Amino acid sequence: ETLIDQIAAGEVVERPASVVKELVENSLDAGARRIEIVTAGGGKSLLRITDDGHGIPEAELPLAVRRHCTSKLAGGLDAIASLGFRGEALPSIGSVARLSLRSRAAGADGAHEILVQGGRTEGPRPAALGQGTVIEVRDLFHAVPARLKFLKSDRAESSAITEVVRRIAVAFPGVRFELAGEDRSPTILEAVAPGREIDRVAQVLGADFTDNSFALDAAREGVRLTGHAGLPTFHRGNALHQFAYVNGRPVRDKMILSAIRGAYADAMARDRHPVCVLFLDLDPRDVDVNVHPAKADVRFRDPGLVRGLVVGSIRAAMANLAL
Ligand code: ADP
Ligand code: MG
Known part of the structure; x- marks a missing residue:
């Protein structure tokens, strides 16, 4: 299972920026209006994505990190409405990094957390969080030195992350994006009003x-x-x-x-x-x-x-x- 996950990870997860892309897309699929992305060491040592989306119920946390457990295929491949549909991102990330998911589903009493490391899962256990989801990815590719070697400098990886966020942000002008971290100067893209999508283009370009x-x-x-x-x-x-x-x-x-x-x-x-x-x-x-x-x-x-x-x-x- 872990080896298969690591092979799949090679397809989905090329570099920190591809992790950010998958996680931000998940947040958008969850209806988030605010998404915060924090990075350290060019995203190699830390990526943390926080959203205010509908969250993941406790019972679904273990499924979310299991291969091909997507909640998004209901309409069939022809009618893919959401951004993600493969059910591969989280398990792939979990096989090549230390992954933690903390989430509180809309209407739930409390938040729960699940950890994945080297394909092993711990939890879910109670955690503290308002509504939404926080996903932390630490030490990306620490278990796959061959891939780690192919990554560019922290600076280059960090700007690739910025580029991914800029590109997604243009398509979601109603969502507030915040990009921060010790390895960068912060970027805040305030949500723009309907009909003013041009303002998001101006923020980005x-x-x-x-x-x-x-x-x-x-x-x-x-x-x-x-x-x-x-x-x-x-x-x-x-x-x-x-x-x-x-x-x-x-x-x-x-x-x-x-x-x-x-x-x-x-x-x-x-x-x-x-x-x-x-x-x-x-x-x-x-x-x-x-x-x-x-x-x-x-x-x-x-x-x-x-x-x-x-x-x-x-x-x-x-x-x-x-x-
Ligand atoms: P996919 O997005 O292709 O379904 P992922 O591996 O990216 O597969 O995510 C697995 C599942 O975890 C999703 O189908 C979704 O149900 C849940 N999930 C992941 N991230 C979030 C999030 N930020 N908010 C709510 N649910 C999420
Ligand atoms: Mg996804």
Whole structure:
């Protein structure tokens, strides 16, 4: 069981940032309105995610850390509404780190805690907590030195975590995110009011971007594209400024990225990168987001349609911006 978990962990848990992604997605699935992420040592020594979601009942705590015990498959694979659906994240994390779950379900008398270390479970036992869930991951990969060796510096891992949170936050403007820790300067993204989603984009990408970007809104054969395209900006390092979402899920898909590059090709000067936020929404049956457990790649039934929509919309926006 533990070996299988460790193999699965290799798929789900590549680095601290992938742990943060899974845990924050769980918090969002639980309806959290506030999510706090604390890190230490680039997330290698500590990750702590605190949310105010519906919590986990005592009886379900042991199930939550067992493989393939997801509460989210009720609608079948075709109708995946929630972000998580594999039931692999927590057991995988528990097999390569010291994991603790403390939770108080809505309406429950008290909180309970369960610990997992090296695949062994302790608890649940009573603990102190208001409503919600606190998940702590300590000493990630301490039992898998080979993987530990592949991690980058604390600083690099820490900024990868920031990047994951920024990307998720854009898709959940009504949720307050707080990112803190001894290894970083704190970031607070206040929840924005409905209709003011642009404010979240401004919090994450800067008012410079939102003031100089063009709103995208186009649809073709059941695929809708909304978002913002900005002028290519100078930015050192790689192209970290393309935010893409498919049905509300952050993705980093090769086809979408290449469509963006293609759309911007004419407008690009040297050392500049496209800056854009793209929300693609389509029938879940026309897209497979389940290609990889890390859930970053997608497979569209009609990639040409999506590509055409992205390229066409951004080119039209560019023409307007250039006026
Ligand atoms: P999945 O999210 O794919 O179902 P996970 O291993 O990520 O699998 O989580 C296992 C289960 O634990 C979830 O299905 C959910 O019921 C519960 N859970 C995990 N995190 C939270 C949380 N922050 N709040 C409430 N329930 C949670
Ligand atoms: Mg999950």
